[in-house]
Amino acid sequence: MISVDEAIDHILSGVTSIGAEFVSLSALPGRIAASDVIAHMTQPPFSASAMDGYAVQFSSAGQGAVLSIIGEAPAGVPFDGCVGPNEAVRIFTGGVVPEGANHVIIQEDVVRECDVIRVNSEQQSPAHIRPAGVDFQSGDVIVGEGTRFHEIHGAICAAANIGKVSVRRRPKVALFSNGDELVEPGSELTSGQIVNANHFALSAMIKRWGGEPIYLGCAPDDEAALCRFFERGQDADIIVPIGGASVGDYDFVKSAFAAVGGTIVFSKIAVRPGKPTWFGNIDKTRVIGLPGNPASAIVTAALFLQPLVRKLAGEDFKSAREIASLKEAIAANGARESYLRAQMFETDNKLEVVASPNQDSSLLLPFDLADALIRCPANASALSAGHEVEIIRLR
Ligand SMILES: Nc1nc2c(c(=O)[nH]1)N[C@H]1C(S)=C(S)[C@@H](COP(=O)(O)OP(=O)(O)OC[C@H]3O[C@@H](n4cnc5c(N)ncnc54)[C@H](O)[C@@H]3O)O[C@H]1N2
Numbered sequence: 001m002i003s004v005d006e007a008i009d010h011i012l013s014g015v016t017s018i019g020a021e022f023v024s025l026s027a028l029p030g031r032i033a034a035s036d037v038i039a040h041m042t043q044p045p046f047s048a049s050a051m052d053g054y055a056v057q058f059s060s061a062g063q064g065a066v067l068s069i070i071g072e073a074p075a076g077v078p079f080d081g082c083v084g085p086n087e088a089v090r091i092f093t094g095g096v097v098p099e100g101a102n103h104v105i106i107q108e109d110v111v112r113e114c115d116v117i118r119v120n121s122e123q124q125s126p127a128h129i130r131p132a133g134v135d136f137q138s139g140d141v142i143v144g145e146g147t148r149f150h151e152i153h154g155a156i157c158a159a160a161n162i163g164k165v166s167v168r169r170r171p172k173v174a175l176f177s178n179g180d181e182l183v184e185p186g187s188e189l190t191s192g193q194i195v196n197a198n199h200f201a202l203s204a205m206i207k208r209w210g211g212e213p214i215y216l217g218c219a220p221d222d223e224a225a226l227c228r229f230f231e232r233g234q235d236a237d238i239i240v241p242i243g244g245a246s247v248g249d250y251d252f253v254k255s256a257f258a259a260v261g262g263t264i265v266f267s268k269i270a271v272r273p274g275k276p277t278w279f280g281n282i283d284k285t286r287v288i289g290l291p292g293n294p295a296s297a298i299v300t301a302a303l304f305l306q307p308l309v310r311k312l313a314g315e316d317f318k319s320a321r322e323i324a325s326l327k328e329a330i331a332a333n334g335a336r337e338s339y340l341r342a343q344m345f346e347t348d349n350k351l352e353v354v355a356s357p358n359q360d361s362s363l364l365l366p367f368d369l370a371d372a373l374i375r376c377p378a379n380a381s382a383l384s385a386g387h388e389v390e391i392i393r394l395r
């Protein structure tokens with residue numbers, strides 16, 4: 001059996017980002033910029049009026065002044081001329097400020113009589129003009145490489161006249177369940193059957209880490225059928241069989257993997273839960289076999305699949321461990337490094353954790369509250385409340 005750190009090193013050995021693809025702006029949120037995004041134009045591209053009113057020379061706009069209206073500049077149709085002293089161009093929000101003008105009088109501050117306006121309110125200083133490029137200039141880096149796009153970035157790129165953006169490709173993760181006892185949610189169960197549940201959690205986790213889950217279905221406990229599932233996954237970057245990882249007479253996953261030409265790198269990790277987690281490859285496709293027990297599958301996915309998905313997706317991620325203090329005591333640990341499902345409490349910049357009361361690897365409901373794992377090194381002594389421990393966030 002190898003240690004957790006050795007297993008992660010094996011899994012990440014030789015892994016590099018799988019490249020980039022162009023996506024449209026509506027597909028940006030959640031993706032990661034593969035390179036700096038450079039503005040194709042200056043925004044705004046011209047000096048624009050911020051208000052509906054009259055573009056004038058500020059020096060002509062004293063209270064009581066009468067100015068002649070010489071034209072109009074609605075948004076999208078610039079006035080083709082120059083504003084001189086005692087002249088005004090009717091302008092609307094977003095209109096191009098005409099040459100010569102350095103101030104917009106809002107229409108509430110004038111009285112209009114045919115083709116003249118009278119300024120009836122004191123103008124404090126030149127105002128209501130947005131200079132060209134006040135938001136950004138052509139050639140500016142508007143989004144840096146490695147940024148995870150949020151919902152506003154699509155508008156920023158569009159304003160910069162960019163239609164498609166280069167993002168890091170999402171690693172494709174083909175996953176399948178395995179077990180004759182598994183039936184789909186909503187089925188009538190017969191004796192001995194249970195509901196196939198794990199892949200719903202795993203697919204959602206893979207998505208959050210930047211991967212693209214492809215669920216292939218549930219394979220029976222039959223080597224030939226399992227071979228077909230491995231073959232169907234071979235175009236993916238990673239294949240994740242769930243269950244059938246242990247040593248039982250019906251655990252055929254690893255023999256099917258060998259039959260399709262897979263090479264095992266390791267077949268057990270000194271970790272609890274998740275001892276039967278195994279790793280290998282079929283040609284360029286990496287295969288992480290997770291145990292079938294729900295907590296084992298979820299914890300080992302967080303520990304071993306997460307760094308692989310994130311690294312293939314171009315993130316510099318190995319394992320984000322943090323320090324928290326125990327709110328309640330924990331028991332001594334055995335020979336395997338353990339990861340206790342735990343709930344975090346963040347108050348006054350202090351991070352505290354409480355381990356879930358029942359750590360059995362078949363349990364799903366503790367994950368409703370558990371948002372972290374407490375790492376207990378092999379053979380660690382019992383720790384009382386207040387002790388510091390390493391944790392990994394689950395969400
Ligand atoms: N003699 C030994 N027995 C076992 C060992 C061992 O070292 N020696 N290891 C134990 C450990 S640790 C684990 S973990 C389990 C994992 O075994 P498998 O990966 O072969 O998992 P299965 O037998 O397929 O399933 C275990 C358990 O989980 C249920 N399951 C499976 N898939 C799903 C799913 N998709 N959704 C919901 N539940 C699922 C399955 O019905 C079983 O109850 O082996 C121990 N045994």
Ligand code: MOO
Nearest residue numbers: 273274275296361
């Ligand atoms: O390691 Mo197993 O995952 O204890 O149930």
